[in-house]
Amino acid sequence: MSENPKDTAVTLPAQSDGATLTKDAAPGETLLKVTGLQKHFPIKKGLLQRQVGAVHAVDGIDFEVRAGETLGVVGESGCGKSTMGRLITRLLEPTGGKVEFEGKDITHLGVSGMRPLRRDVQMIFQDPYSSLNPRHTIGTIVGAPFRLQGVEPEGGIKKEVQRLLSVVGLNPEHYNRYPHEFSGGQRQRIGIARALALNPKLVVADEPVSALDVSIQAQVVNLLDDLQQELGLTYVIIAHDLSVVRHVSDRIAVMYLGKIVELADRESLYRAPMHPYTKALMSAVPIPDPRRKNAKSERILLKGDVPSPISPPSGCRFHTRCWKATQICKTTEPKLVELKPGQQVACHHPENFEDQAPQDTVLLTIAKEAAELVADEVLAESAETSAAVAAEVAEIEAEAAAEEPAEAAPAAESGNPETAGEK
Numbered sequence: 001m002s003e004n005p006k007d008t009a010v011t012l013p014a015q016s017d018g019a020t021l022t023k024d025a026a027p028g029e030t031l032l033k034v035t036g037l038q039k040h041f042p043i044k045k046g047l048l049q050r051q052v053g054a055v056h057a058v059d060g061i062d063f064e065v066r067a068g069e070t071l072g073v074v075g076e077s078g079c080g081k082s083t084m085g086r087l088i089t090r091l092l093e094p095t096g097g098k099v100e101f102e103g104k105d106i107t108h109l110g111v112s113g114m115r116p117l118r119r120d121v122q123m124i125f126q127d128p129y130s131s132l133n134p135r136h137t138i139g140t141i142v143g144a145p146f147r148l149q150g151v152e153p154e155g156g157i158k159k160e161v162q163r164l165l166s167v168v169g170l171n172p173e174h175y176n177r178y179p180h181e182f183s184g185g186q187r188q189r190i191g192i193a194r195a196l197a198l199n200p201k202l203v204v205a206d207e208p209v210s211a212l213d214v215s216i217q218a219q220v221v222n223l224l225d226d227l228q229q230e231l232g233l234t235y236v237i238i239a240h241d242l243s244v245v246r247h248v249s250d251r252i253a254v255m256y257l258g259k260i261v262e263l264a265d266r267e268s269l270y271r272a273p274m275h276p277y278t279k280a281l282m283s284a285v286p287i288p289d290p291r292r293k294n295a296k297s298e299r300i301l302l303k304g305d306v307p308s309p310i311s312p313p314s315g316c317r318f319h320t321r322c323w324k325a326t327q328i329c330k331t332t333e334p335k336l337v338e339l340k341p342g343q344q345v346a347c348h349h350p351e352n353f354e355d356q357a358p359q360d361t362v363l364l365t366i367a368k369e370a371a372e373l374v375a376d377e378v379l380a381e382s383a384e385t386s387a388a389v390a391a392e393v394a395e396i397e398a399e400a401a402a403e404e405p406a407e408a409a410p411a412a413e414s415g416n417p418e419t420a421g422e423k
């Protein structure tokens with residue numbers, strides 16, 4: 001990570017409103033700690049708006065974010081990633097559990113209590129089209145955090161905003177332009193500049209590239225990576241599949257229906273995923289491995305829809321789609337425990353490890369139907385193969401080919417987003 005954190009970044013006046021109560025976390029130390037975090041959105045009905053149920057969007061998760069690292073968070077749509085992001089940035093009030101930032105309990109801080117923390121914790125939003133006010137100039141948008149916090153940077157706001165624009169690769173002369181005059185990738189750079197304005201310690205990026213063309217996604221991810229090196233930032237990067245986070249994450253948390261099912265360092269997760277759901281996610285987006293280039297491989301295709309978070313399945317929430325599910329999976333929720341150093345898993349019958357419930361070996365009927373093993377060629381030929389998966393496969397094959405120069409195709413022709421120019 002960065003050798004010169006923070007000191008190359010924006011120079012701000014000393015904070016006078018309580019922020020100095022917390023001590024800075026050194027690289028590798030816990031910056032943010034989450035314990036038993038829950039968010040249940042009430043469902044109300046009728047004239048009296050009586051509560052008839054709740055969406056269990058985040059349902060008891062534990063993790064920590066270490067200073068200087070990137071924690072990737074992945075999972076299917078609706079599993080609670082954005083809710084988790086909004087809880088840890090305290091844009092949402094948790095239903096239960098605890099959030100600590102630099103050792104300070106921020107779970108239920110009010111607006112004034114959160115004000116100093118708003119400098120330290122910033123969020124980058126998914127949609128660069130709707131997250132920038134179309135009536136404001138770029139200068140106003142990127143300068144807003146200074147005005148909101150009453151901060152006067154050295155040399156004035158305009159100079160500082162122009163510096164930030166050049167830091168994220170935009171022309172500082174475009175200070176007076178409006179968002180519609182920029183492309184999607186450039187707008188996301190504007191969102192990044194705004195998030196960096198107050199020199200934050202933690203940046204939570206909620207699907208920062210999913211609204212962008214594949215050819216531009218890698219550029220924005222690389223920009224985030226470069227900024228981390230230069231500014232010593234800590235990231236939580238949310239994505240719905242492993243392809244976006246695989247290059248940049250130090251550790252990855254896999255979420256399913258409001259729970260973390262596996263949390264591991266990147267190497268361990270890719271080398272030997274232990275939760276069946278992680279395995280299925282990875283199987284959908286194969287990891288380039290030139291050694292296995294010509295080997296026939298199979299993918300796990302999960303059948304069935306993600307169950308409703310209003311009434312999640314009993315026991316292990318994945319048991320209705322898991323091809324390994326037994327009776328204990330239906331009745332007993334597996335705890336997230338460290339099965340290997342640096343690899344926490346919530347599963348009774350994990351992959352690549354001894355069975356945690358060896359007495360229970362009879363598969364549930366549903367397990368036999370839960371997943372399908374499909375040969376790669378069949379999947380590639382299938383008319384139902386989604387464009388996204390096809391693009392991903394092409395990218396990965398290009399990467400693998402690039403590692404073998406003799407057979408490598410020109411990057412521009414193979415559509416490798418890492419080398420394609422921004423439109």
Ligand SMILES: Nc1ncnc2c1ncn2[C@@H]1O[C@H](COP(=O)(O)OP(=O)(O)OP(=O)(O)O)[C@@H](O)[C@H]1O
Nearest residue numbers: 041055057076077078079080081082083084240309
């Ligand atoms: N304000 C809200 N009120 C009620 N339910 C909500 C609210 N916000 C989110 N939810 C529900 O909580 C669940 C988790 O939503 P969330 O947006 O956190 O998921 P996600 O993993 O970010 O999904 P996606 O990948 O589609 O962005 C979903 O079922 C969603 O419908």
Ligand code: SF4
Nearest residue numbers: 316319322329347348
């Ligand atoms: S084996 Fe059981 S506990 Fe493990 S993921 Fe499948 S259903 Fe859940």
Ligand SMILES: [Mg+2]
Nearest residue numbers: 081082083206
């Ligand atoms: Mg989301």
